[in-house]
Amino acid sequence: xxxxxxxxRGLLVRYxxxxxxxxxxxxxxxxxMVALIGPNGAGKSTLVNALSGxxxxxxxxxxxxxxxxxxxxxxxxxxxxxxxxxxMLGACRSRDRDTSWVYDLLPGLVRTRKQRAxxxxxxxxxxxxxxxxxxxxxxxxxVDELSLGLAPxxxxxxxxxxxQLNRERGLAVxxxxxxARLAFDLCSRAYVLEAGRIVTEGPxxxxxNSAAVAKAYLGGAxxxxx
Ligand SMILES: Nc1ncnc2c1ncn2[C@@H]1O[C@H](COP(=O)(O)OP(=O)(O)O)[C@@H](O)[C@H]1O
Ligand SMILES: [Mg+2]
Numbered sequence: 001x002x003x004x005x006x007x008x009r010g011l012l013v014r015y016x017x018x019x020x021x022x023x024x025x026x027x028x029x030x031x032x033m034v035a036l037i038g039p040n041g042a043g044k045s046t047l048v049n050a051l052s053g054x055x056x057x058x059x060x061x062x063x064x065x066x067x068x069x070x071x072x073x074x075x076x077x078x079x080x081x082x083x084x085x086x087x088m089l090g091a092c093r094s095r096d097r098d099t100s101w102v103y104d105l106l107p108g109l110v111r112t113r114k115q116r117a118x119x120x121x122x123x124x125x126x127x128x129x130x131x132x133x134x135x136x137x138x139x140x141x142x143v144d145e146l147s148l149g150l151a152p153x154x155x156x157x158x159x160x161x162x163x164q165l166n167r168e169r170g171l172a173v174x175x176x177x178x179x180a181r182l183a184f185d186l187c188s189r190a191y192v193l194e195a196g197r198i199v200t201e202g203p204x205x206x207x208x209n210s211a212a213v214a215k216a217y218l219g220g221a222x223x224x225x226x
Pocket of ligand 1: 015020038039040041042043044045046047
């Protein structure tokens with residue numbers, strides 16, 4: 001716990017009189033991939049927006065050790081700028097604007113570097129959003145909806161890239177994902193957020209075998225044994 005990259009305790013966020021997060025606690029350890037799943041409106045984006053300082057909490061504690069990279073929901077690219085320029089906007093300081101190592105990590109983007117962001121496919125745009133987050137040289141990456149609106153084959157490629165960054169660079173990841181099966185496959189632990197509260201948490205394998213989680217998030221009954 002002392003080594004946690006992200007430590008959230010008793011987080012309270014309100015929008016006006018509505019409570020979006022109600023005493024949420026969560027950790028991401030060094031080198032760990034952790035999933036956050038839950039239905040639309042549960043407060044998942046609010047949580048990562050609080051982590052990255054976009055949303056101001058009404059209570060609780062947030063500790064982020066090292067740099068946090070944020071892949072925002074819906075990617076939020078500058079559509080009329082090139083891929084190169086979008087990447088450079090992710091650099092913390094101007095002297096960190098070397099994009100070459102990001103292209104090395106995401107070679108699929110090399111041939112798009114001079115293209116406008118809005119000329120790219122959805123999967124390529126998500127890759128740019130990843131690359132932009134990596135430009136800040138993060139120690140931990142929060143990915144808000146990896147698979148949203150993307151074809152399965154594209155999602156698989158992005159997921160493999162993310163797993164590789166974790167494996168080879170020790171990048172810790174907090175993954176928000178609608179596809180619970182994918183989230184459980186990629187991440188060793190998961191939290192389930194419903195209506196602003198963590199209702200279940202534990203090892204992914206354990207959650208995937210819970211009847212309640214399977215019913216709500218895995219499309220019905222547990223998998224039949226092979
Ligand atoms: N800027 C905002 N102002 C007011 N309410 C918001 C705002 N952002 C989100 N909400 C509300 O907070 C709740 C949680 O939203 P969100 O964090 O986006 O959930 P999720 O990412 O899990 O879909 C929802 O009821 C949503 O309508
Ligand atoms: Mg969201």
